[in-house]
Amino acid sequence: MSTELRLRIISAIVLAIIVLGATWIGGLTFSLLSAAIGLLVYYEWSTITGIARSDRFGLVFGWISMALVAYETVFHTSERALLLLLGFTLAAAVLSAFRKTGFWLPGGIFYSGLSAVSLAALRTGDNGLITILFLFAVVWGSDILAYFVGRAVGGPKLAPKISPGKTWSGAIGGTIAGVLAGCLLIWVSGQPVSPWLPLIAAILSIAGQIGDLFESWIKRRFGVKDSSHLIPGHGGVMDRVDALVFACFLAFLGGLIIAALSGQLFATTGGL
Template sequence: MKQRIITAIVAGIPLVLLVMVGGLPFTFLSIFLAFIAISELLKMKKTAYLSPPGIIAFLLTFIIVMPDDWYDQIFIYSNHKIDFFLFALLLLLSLTVISKNRFNFDEVSFVLMSSLYAGFGFYYFYATRMMPEGLPTLIFVLLLIWATDSGAYFTGRAMGKRKLWPEISPNKTVEGALGGVLSAVAVSILFQLFYPLFDFTTAIMIAAIVAVFGQVGDLVESALKRHYGVKDSGQLLPGHGGILDRFDSLIFVLPILHLFHLV
């Protein structure tokens, strides 16, 4: 516990400051976090960073996470990032032939899905902060995620009896999950009383979506780690694991909120 608290303070203060500052420093932070996330995924798969699939994964992640105006200025002959995604797909499929199937279709899928997961997750982390009301919106979502985690933990400890999904995360309970949702809704109402960012109906809807899909994102990361037989996604944050361990809910939730135009 002591190690977790020290890490939270040492890593949390610079993160909060960069969130507050925004602009170019926050853009670089988002790119850095996306790079760490894709490196953790490649390490789980035991794919070398400097192998052709590893290099393609890093490049594709960078192209996805970079700001749109950067993309427009650098790649003036390309209309959309999907162009590079399709090019990467064809290149990776070609590698299955060149390697005589030592690099196979499943690994092609892993590279593409990992790049999308890390790239778009942190792209929307950046995009949310750069909105006109980006700072309070991002703080609102972060508070909802923390409220969900805390509510689920304490409710599960106090009342948890029915396992939520023991094959993936044996400690999570149905009661804890419901407690997380209620905690997020309560925090959203309190936030609205002090800073009316949305109308109450929208705020509660966002809280419910964040709480539910934030927990799904956590389970997705747990399933991924269980599949590859690792305890944590990385060791960057002692006592907390890796970047994916800490941001799994956030990078799952933000694309969904943008998809439904709720932020």
């Protein structure tokens, strides 16, 4: 076994213990983890897009925004954190338009902040533990099988200009694996398996794969291989959570829509 492979395995085991442990404990522990992910994602985003090098005002504004959103996420409610996030994103968009600096700043604030808010909200919502574990099963199942099916079957490229290694066979195989893993998790947990569950899992799997492509597009746009070197053998935090955060975005949005339709938008953030 090569040194690099050994390092990747050790890092993966450590990360899995931290993430699954925090998920099981929930509460403040998981909220802190969610906030940390959001802050680290913003650090990587601002580095990749050049905000950290060329826009000192934007960098400071973004860090203040993210710090306050993280604080609300950990110590108050996800609803308040979301409203604050939307406010900062809008303010950053107006400032960026006025200063003609592009929209990487508001995009980074929104992407990073929503990563933290959606994760924390889903864990504290109804059936929070099962919701997060379901998302893990779908996203990780999709990610792992997409890689192996893509290498084994090959075929037409999914998005050759963005991520040349991804194939349609891998995407389809990953989606099927994500559906099976998600449904199996729900069945093993003793929860009722809804007829809609395979469709929900498929949609979340596709959302995760879009998130993966989105991060690949960002990196290709700015000519970087990894989002950072924070995780030995794995690159950066964005490299590891790109699919998960898009799936969480969609699940969180679904919870908000259900809560709004039921007249309980500010009573619960919802879940599956």
